[in-house]
Amino acid sequence: MLSMAKKKLEADTKDAARDTALLHSMLLQRRFEERTAEAYALGKIGGFCHLYIGQEAVSTGTLSMLRPDDYVITTYRDHGQAIARGMTPRAVMAELFGRQDGCVRGKGGSMHMFDANTNFLGGHGIVGGHVPLATGVGFAIKYRGGDQCIVCFMGESVVNTGAFHEALNMAALWKLPCVFIIENNRYGMGTSLERASAIHDIYERGAAYNMARQQCDGQDVFAVRAAVGEAVERARKEQHPTLLEIRTYRFMGHSMSDAVSGTYRTKAELEEYMKRDPITLLRQRMEANGTLTEEHLRAMDAEIKAVVQDAWDFADASPELPLEALYEDVYADTTT
Amino acid sequence: MPVITYRDALGAAIREEMQRDDRVFLMGEEVAVYQGAYKVSKGFLQEFGEMRVVDTPITELGFAGVGVGAAMVGLRPVIEFMTWNFALLAIDQVVNAAAKMLYMSGGQFKIPIVFRGPNGAALQLSAQHSQAWESWLAHIPGLKVIAPGTPYDAKGLLKSAIRDDNPVCFLEGEMLYNTKGEVPDEDYTIPIGKADLKREGDHCSIITHGKMVLVAMQAADQLAKEGIRLDVVDLRTIRPMDVEAITASVHKTNRAVVLEEGWEVCGVGAQVVDYIQRDCFDSLDAPVLRVHQADVPMPYAKGLERAAKPDLPKTIAAVRKVMYLD
Ligand SMILES: Cc1ncc(C[n+]2csc(CCOP(=O)(O)OP(=O)(O)O)c2C)c(N)n1
Ligand SMILES: [Mg+2]
Numbered sequence: 011m012l013s014m015a016k017k018k019l020e021a022d023t024k025d026a027a028r029d030t031a032l033l034h035s036m037l038l039q040r041r042f043e044e045r046t047a048e049a050y051a052l053g054k055i056g057g058f059c060h061l062y063i064g065q066e067a068v069s070t071g072t073l074s075m076l077r078p079d080d081y082v083i084t085t086y087r088d089h090g091q092a093i094a095r096g097m098t099p100r101a102v103m104a105e106l107f108g109r110q111d112g113c114v115r116g117k118g119g120s121m122h123m124f125d126a127n128t129n130f131l132g133g134h135g136i137v138g139g140h141v142p143l144a145t146g147v148g149f150a151i152k153y154r155g156g157d158q159c160i161v162c163f164m165g166e167s168v169v170n171t172g173a174f175h176e177a178l179n180m181a182a183l184w185k186l187p188c189v190f191i192i193e194n195n196r197y198g199m200g201t202s203l204e205r206a207s208a209i210h211d212i213y214e215r216g217a218a219y220n221m222a223r224q225q226c227d228g229q230d231v232f233a234v235r236a237a238v239g240e241a242v243e244r245a246r247k248e249q250h251p252t253l254l255e256i257r258t259y260r261f262m263g264h265s266m267s268d269a270v271s272g273t274y275r276t277k278a279e280l281e282e283y284m285k286r287d288p289i290t291l292l293r294q295r296m297e298a299n300g301t302l303t304e305e306h307l308r309a310m311d312a313e314i315k316a317v318v319q320d321a322w323d324f325a326d327a328s329p330e331l332p333l334e335a336l337y338e339d340v341y342a343d344t345t346t
Numbered sequence: 347m348p349v350i351t352y353r354d355a356l357g358a359a360i361r362e363e364m365q366r367d368d369r370v371f372l373m374g375e376e377v378a379v380y381q382g383a384y385k386v387s388k389g390f391l392q393e394f395g396e397m398r399v400v401d402t403p404i405t406e407l408g409f410a411g412v413g414v415g416a417a418m419v420g421l422r423p424v425i426e427f428m429t430w431n432f433a434l435l436a437i438d439q440v441v442n443a444a445a446k447m448l449y450m451s452g453g454q455f456k457i458p459i460v461f462r463g464p465n466g467a468a469l470q471l472s473a474q475h476s477q478a479w480e481s482w483l484a485h486i487p488g489l490k491v492i493a494p495g496t497p498y499d500a501k502g503l504l505k506s507a508i509r510d511d512n513p514v515c516f517l518e519g520e521m522l523y524n525t526k527g528e529v530p531d532e533d534y535t536i537p538i539g540k541a542d543l544k545r546e547g548d549h550c551s552i553i554t555h556g557k558m559v560l561v562a563m564q565a566a567d568q569l570a571k572e573g574i575r576l577d578v579v580d581l582r583t584i585r586p587m588d589v590e591a592i593t594a595s596v597h598k599t600n601r602a603v604v605l606e607e608g609w610e611v612c613g614v615g616a617q618v619v620d621y622i623q624r625d626c627f628d629s630l631d632a633p634v635l636r637v638h639q640a641d642v643p644m645p646y647a648k649g650l651e652r653a654a655k656p657d658l659p660k661t662i663a664a665v666r667k668v669m670y671l672d
Contacts, residue, residue, distance in 0.1 A: 116646060200376055207403065
């Protein structure tokens with residue numbers, strides 16, 4: 011029998027360990043993407059490249075509630091989620107560099123991270139296109155039996171697409187274990203939510219399908235965990251889908267080719283939102299709880315920076331693809 | 347003559363047509379407040395107001411259909427797709443509604459609409475964002491399909507497209523927007539369905555369109571140094587295709603290379619080669635060769651992407667082969 015005091019201490023340490031892991035995950039994404047921007051400027055990364063900076067509490071909070079056998083699917087803004095899901099910074103950076111050791115062997119780049127090992131079903135480039143796929147994964151889970159779930163991340167612009175509505179209707183109609191997560195960062199490129207959607211509390215879109223729905227603060231990793239936890243439980247136990255609107259903000263431009271602020275949002279607005287940096291919020295909370303010291307944070311940051319540097323070096327050293335690779339994987343080999 | 351960019355030539359065409367005819371309006375993602383994803387409609391919102399320059403949600407199927415509906419009752423929409431890759435979501439409205447409305451309604455409802463936006467690959471945008479759709483679109487009776495390669499052609503043809511009483515798919519190129527050329531200030535149009543002989547030569551024909559016109563011209567310049575004279579036929583319009591221009595060129599040169607950005611199988615080039623074999627069989631001194639994208643989805647990695655795309659070296663190699671020089 012443990013004494014009450016010891017029990018409490020154990021719970022606290024456990025929380026401290028958990029909070030440290032959350033902070034680590036978020037800081038890793040942040041540092042990774044800062045270097046991503048640097049590599050892009052140096053021409054090591056090309057094409058479209060959408061950073062996740064500012065939204066890390068959504069990926070970390072959500073994915074910390076999943077089991078390894080659950081599934082995840084997302085949009086082109088996928089680096090942070092890939093890393094939070096446990097894909098290695100090496101594999102993600104090598105993909106950004108378009109090299110052989112990238113998670114999809116240099117075929118996809120920034121927008122198309124996939125990893126079968128972590129059930130990461132891809133970053134997808136067509137707005138709304140992946141939402142029905144999530145319903146399909148939910149269908150397969152139910153078909154096979156079991157209590158897995160699928161988390162589908164999407165931007166708030168997606169709620170205006172037809173694919174979203176078709177997918178949600180089927181998920182609700184057939185009671186599938188899908189957790190649809192809208193990362194409402196207020197803008198789709200240069201268009202604010204208010205200029206694109208007839209209703210502004212977009213989680214209410216779920217009402218049309220009688221789907222469980224909720225809105226939560228996406229800068230607070232614990233608020234995200236609580237909301238996602240409930241949704242995941244509903245998916246596992248009742249096989250019911252949920253629509254979550256997680257309110258967040260992107261601190262960078264839509265992609266590397268866009269200005270951070272400009273015609274569609276003011277610098278003042280951006281600065282206001284940056285006051286609620288999800289990493290700062292968690293750090294402050296941990297400091298107040300006494301679970302994080304300045305020294306500890308510095309050590310963590312140094313370790314993370316080294317990991318990211320290692321990912322960069324690894325990506326830089328990874329070979330270019332041989333030309334034969336061009337014709338590989340167009341069709342699956344069905345010979346037995 | 348003023349020298350302007352392809353982007354500004356397109357902008358000028360739409361602006362002039364909007365000034366000329368108040369039934370013409372522009373609708374699409376980011377066309378108004380953001381001034382155009384590729385800045386084609388810079389200043390439009392300020393000049394024409396939000397009823398005529400309309401930002402849409404990301405809902406291609408929906409706003410393409412809105413355009414078709416508005417056209418049925420007398421407006422003349424210009425519908426911008428941020429790229430043609432996203433137009434796939436709207437293809438039902440383009441093919442099942444716009445293209446056949448006149449026919450299905452026994453000639454009662456014409457659809458004067460332009461669907462436009464960048465087509466084909468830019469740089470390292472990988473598989474979902476790097477596709478050339480002209481052969482798909484040109485397959486459809488009821489559609490007209492235009493792919494200009496120069497600022498002059500872009501302006502003249504876009505004005506014709508807007509004035510045309512049929513649905514027109516207008517394919518631009520992200521890599522073309524910054525290219526420059528002479529474009530007159532005054533009003534002019536270029537007839538839809540007329541090719542343009544961009545370079546005259548008697549050794550070999552290159553038949554091409556859109557972005558690949560630039561590659562063909564480079565090939566012509568380079569081969570001229572070896573004394574090889576290319577006849578560069580710029581189709582400009584894919585449907586209806588200017589068959590006479592193709593066959594006249596091949597009758598003259600007796601050899602042809604067909605160059606396009608898209609994939610080989612059932613591509614535009616296959617149609618061109620069919621016209622050539624029907625009309626020029628006895629004139630040909632060599633099999634016609636085609637240059638096109640490798641038969642794969644576009645990869646991200648720089649080296650692979652380069653290998654996948656049709657380009658100058660591949661075009662020159664094809665010409666040399668057709669001329670039995672290699
Ligand atoms: C069907 C389609 N139309 C347009 C685009 C171009 N596009 C890419 S991202 C984007 C904005 C999406 O915004 P949102 O869903 O809010 O996600 P966020 O980028 O904010 O994460 C647009 C218009 C696209 N990829 N797919
Ligand atoms: Mg958004």
